[in-house]
Amino acid sequence: MKPIHLLLIISVAFTVFSGCVSDRGEPGVYDNQTETLSYQGEQLTPIAQQRNNAIKGTQYIERESYRLQVDGLVENPRDFTYEEITGLPQTSKVVDLNCVEGWGFTAKWTGVRIADLFEEVGAMENATTAIFYSADGYSTSLDMDYLLENDIIIAYKLNDVTLPPERGFPLQLVAEGKYGYKWVKWIVRIELSDSPYRGYWEERGYNNIADVGGPAFEKRG
Numbered sequence: 001m002k003p004i005h006l007l008l009i010i011s012v013a014f015t016v017f018s019g020c021v022s023d024r025g026e027p028g029v030y031d032n033q034t035e036t037l038s039y040q041g042e043q044l045t046p047i048a049q050q051r052n053n054a055i056k057g058t059q060y061i062e063r064e065s066y067r068l069q070v071d072g073l074v075e076n077p078r079d080f081t082y083e084e085i086t087g088l089p090q091t092s093k094v095v096d097l098n099c100v101e102g103w104g105f106t107a108k109w110t111g112v113r114i115a116d117l118f119e120e121v122g123a124m125e126n127a128t129t130a131i132f133y134s135a136d137g138y139s140t141s142l143d144m145d146y147l148l149e150n151d152i153i154i155a156y157k158l159n160d161v162t163l164p165p166e167r168g169f170p171l172q173l174v175a176e177g178k179y180g181y182k183w184v185k186w187i188v189r190i191e192l193s194d195s196p197y198r199g200y201w202e203e204r205g206y207n208n209i210a211d212v213g214g215p216a217f218e219k220r221g
């Protein structure tokens with residue numbers, strides 16, 4: 001091979017390779033786990049490039065003492081440990097988070113189907129709303145029908161790494177198709193109810209439906 005050809009091959013290879021690296025960045029390492037940047041042919045946003053948003057900053061929750069309380073209109077109200085939740089059947093999917101302020105990202109989310117959790121506690125027939133409460137005092141709600149029909153999951157992993165504290169460890173709701181303010185982080189309690197509920201941002205005028213692409217605000221009065 002002529003040296004000029006070798007040079008050409010090297011420069012093409014370098015351009016292609018460095019292009020990949022500079023576009024997407026290196027996969028991050030979180031708690032000794034390396035994140036995934038593609039899944040089932042879809043490109044994922046590196047965690048370092050994902051924005052986050054919270055009313056009172058990061059909440060630091062300890063794995064050992066953590067409990068998820070599930071109560072309200074259920075046959076068997078109870079607490080779940082972190083191990084009990086991660087021991088339930090596991091599901092992964094690629095879902096976009098879209099904040100109502102206009103930014104968003106794509107990630108792989110892994111966790112438990114909320115339907116499986118409700119099965120554990122025996123959700124009552126008359127439960128129409130699930131209310132989610134967080135360690136920072138944040139709350140939001142979603143219709144039971146929406147949660148069950150869309151196989152909505154509560155995630156404990158993001159891009160194949162354990163949710164970092166700033167991203168909601170131990171649990172974040174993956175509210176597919178809904179604006180970011182429905183994606184409650186640091187979940188500590190789920191209450192099933194038979195009446196509508198307005199969470200932190202919804203109480204301040206944001207739409208309680210929160211469909212991505214739909215109106216951000218709601219007329220009330």
Ligand SMILES: Nc1nc2c(c(=O)[nH]1)N[C@H]1C(S)=C(S)[C@@H](COP(=O)(O)O)O[C@H]1N2
Binds near residue numbers: 166182185
């Ligand atoms: N507990 C809690 N969850 C929250 C919030 C919050 O302030 N507290 N902010 C919400 C909003 S407005 C958005 S856009 C998303 C951002 O999620 P991310 O940090 O995973 O990107 O978190 C949502 N979940």
Ligand SMILES: [Mo]
Binds near residue numbers: 099100101180181
């Ligand atoms: Mo948001």
